Amino acid sequence: MPVVTMTVNGQRRAAEVEGRTLLVQFLRDCLRLTGTHVGCDTTQCGACTVHVDGIGVKSCTVLALACEGAEVTTIEGLANDGDLHPMQEAFREHHALQCGFCTPGMIMSAVDMVRRQGHDLDAETIRHQLDGNICRCTGYHNIVLAVQAGAAAMKSR
Amino acid sequence: MYDFRYERPETLEEAIDRVKSPDSKLLAGGMSLLPTIKLRLARYDALVDLGRVDRLRGIRKDENTLVIGALTRHADVAVSDLVRHSVPALAALAGGIGDPLVRNRGTIGGSIANADPAADYPSSVLALGATIVTNRRAIDGSAFFTGLFETLLESGEIICEIRYPIPQRAGYAKYPNPASRFAVVGVFVAKMADGVRVAVTGAADSVFRLKQAEQILSHRFAVDALDEMTVSSGDLNSDIHASAEYRAHAIVVMAKRAVGAALLN
Numbered sequence: 001m002p003v004v005t006m007t008v009n010g011q012r013r014a015a016e017v018e019g020r021t022l023l024v025q026f027l028r029d030c031l032r033l034t035g036t037h038v039g040c041d042t043t044q045c046g047a048c049t050v051h052v053d054g055i056g057v058k059s060c061t062v063l064a065l066a067c068e069g070a071e072v073t074t075i076e077g078l079a080n081d082g083d084l085h086p087m088q089e090a091f092r093e094h095h096a097l098q099c100g101f102c103t104p105g106m107i108m109s110a111v112d113m114v115r116r117q118g119h120d121l122d123a124e125t126i127r128h129q130l131d132g133n134i135c136r137c138t139g140y141h142n143i144v145l146a147v148q149a150g151a152a153a154m155k156s157r
Numbered sequence: 158m159y160d161f162r163y164e165r166p167e168t169l170e171e172a173i174d175r176v177k178s179p180d181s182k183l184l185a186g187g188m189s190l191l192p193t194i195k196l197r198l199a200r201y202d203a204l205v206d207l208g209r210v211d212r213l214r215g216i217r218k219d220e221n222t223l224v225i226g227a228l229t230r231h232a233d234v235a236v237s238d239l240v241r242h243s244v245p246a247l248a249a250l251a252g253g254i255g256d257p258l259v260r261n262r263g264t265i266g267g268s269i270a271n272a273d274p275a276a277d278y279p280s281s282v283l284a285l286g287a288t289i290v291t292n293r294r295a296i297d298g299s300a301f302f303t304g305l306f307e308t309l310l311e312s313g314e315i316i317c318e319i320r321y322p323i324p325q326r327a328g329y330a331k332y333p334n335p336a337s338r339f340a341v342v343g344v345f346v347a348k349m350a351d352g353v354r355v356a357v358t359g360a361a362d363s364v365f366r367l368k369q370a371e372q373i374l375s376h377r378f379a380v381d382a383l384d385e386m387t388v389s390s391g392d393l394n395s396d397i398h399a400s401a402e403y404r405a406h407a408i409v410v411m412a413k414r415a416v417g418a419a420l421l422n
Contacts, residue, residue: 002163019163019204020194043192044336049258058258061191065163066184066206109258116232116257131338132256 006070008033009077017064023057024048026064027074035075035104039134046133049105049112050074056112058132075104078111087111090150091143098137109133110147111154119155121148158195162203169210169315173292176205177313183207185228185267188259213266213317216240221323223247227266227316232257234265244285245422246327246345246415250277253331255338266316269301272308272363273339274394277331279364280345283356285327288320295320305362324349326378328419330411331359334398341399344411346370346419348378355412360393360404370412380413380420 004021005014008031015030027033027050039047041060048060051073078085084092087107097103113121113129121129126147127140135143164181166172176183180202184190193199207213213228216237223243225234234240235252254260254268254277268278269289279302281287287298292315301309310316324347331343340359344367347354353374355367373382388408390401399407 018160020158020160041195043188043259046256046258055261056258057262061187062262063163063184063187063191063204063206065165066187066208068165112261113257129257132258 002065004064004068006067006072008072009074019063019065021064022060023050023052023062023064023067023072024059026067027059027072033074033076037101037104039101039105044132044134045102045105046109047102047105049108049133051108051112054115056109056115073108075108078107085111086153087114087147087150090146090153094142094146094149096138096142096146097135102133102135102137106130106133106135106143106147107150110150113147114151114154119151121151123148159197159200161194161201163206164203165206165209167209169212169292169317172205172207172210172315173313175203176315178202179312181205183270183315185270186230186263187267188255188263189267189271189273207315218243218323219320223321223323225265225319225321227269227318228264229266231255231260231263231265231268235260243323244321244327246329246347246418247281247285247321249418250281250329250345253277253333253338265319269319270308270310270316272302272306274305274361274363275334275339275341275343275359277329277340277343277358280329280340280343280356280358281321282319283364283366284345284347284354285321285324286347286349286354287322289316290318290320291316299366302363307363322349326419326422328415328417328422330414330418332407332411342404342407342411344408344415346374346412346415348374348419353378355415357408360408362394367408367412374416378416378420380416383409383413383416386412 001016037047039045043061182201282298289296326348331340343358355370388405390405393401395401
């Protein structure tokens with residue numbers, strides 16, 4: 001089987017994979033980084049969102065081998081030495097979750113949103129830009145508040 | 158998902174060589190292909206990933222033509238100043254595909270080669286009279302889409318770039334499926350020097366031109382010019398998302414919105 005090598009959360013990681021191995025399977029099954037979730041497996045729910053070379057993607061629809069040499073960041077790589085990332089802290093502060101299953105994807109997607117749209121986000125923009133992430137518990141009210149606060153907090157970091 | 162061999166050529170020539178076998182398939186962004194393979198609707202011996210063939214990526218203006226490399230991602234088309242200034246309707250179309258994470262990965266060439274009957278880009282090809290340039294030839298976009306997921310592309314043929322003539326005005330409007338953002342009905346209207354072209358996606362087996370709207374709008378390019386137009390539901394899709402009659406009505410509504418958008422550009 002081919003070997004894929006990539007940098008995950010700052011560490012060089014390699015594993016034998018099949019052609020069909022998805023990035024999310026590489027992260028969860030090979031590296032045991034189970035913070036990245038599989039909700040739908042059909043590119044809709046966004047629970048598997050990670051960053052590949054700084055860009056948000058749904059890791060259930062990216063082949064592991066296509067990420068050869070890439071820099072990958074997962075939810076486990078956002079916090080800095082135990083200090084939560086501002087977006088994580090905002091989700092905690094605003095209680096932007098109920099069961100928490102969608103939360104890693106929401107946070108990774110929100111950080112990518114700041115890359116695309118900047119730090120000053122209104123509620124309508126956030127709702128539109130969260131199109132690719134589905135929460136089935138809470139409704140989105142607190143998630144939108146958290147993304148807004150997290151985006152602003154990332155500016156001052 | 159059945160297993161396959163993964164290949165990653167570094168050059169176009171290498172890609173052409175590797176995709177010669179009929180059991181090989183080209184992989185671009187993978188936003189349609191990988192879900193299709195996962196669902197076991199398709200099976201291949203090998204996927205040939207174009208991701209490293211950098212010359213297929215990029216946007217440029219060539220006199221009065223906007224040229225978009227096949228591997229250019231929707232997110233890049235949506236925010237490109239060149240696209241926004243020359244064909245703003247195309248930037249808006251790209252910015253409405255799927256969701257932001259899909260747009261970060263999906264490509265224009267992949268969308269056009271896949272020819273999903275509800276995809277957005279095929280309508281722009283027909284309405285703007287684009288040319289699809291492959292490794293073998295330049296294909297007239299108006300003949301390119303031949304049916305449900307069917308195009309003129311032959312085995313081993315790779316889309317390199319899409320050449321869009323720059324219109325005087327253009328607009329795109331779609332009624333999106335609220336879950337997938339695919340077009341339940343999408344209408345692209347383009348006012349060119351030699352007349353108006355109107356293309357409809359999402360409504361039938363394949364994207365098609367709406368000649369009756371073209372005649373009306375070539376005579377007078379205004380939203381209310383379409384007030385009296387009715388569209389036959391005869392050949393339109395009826396499914397869980399909308400009946401043929403609903404789509405026929407939505408075509409008129411979206412055509413008017415597209416003209417309205419074109420007049421704002």
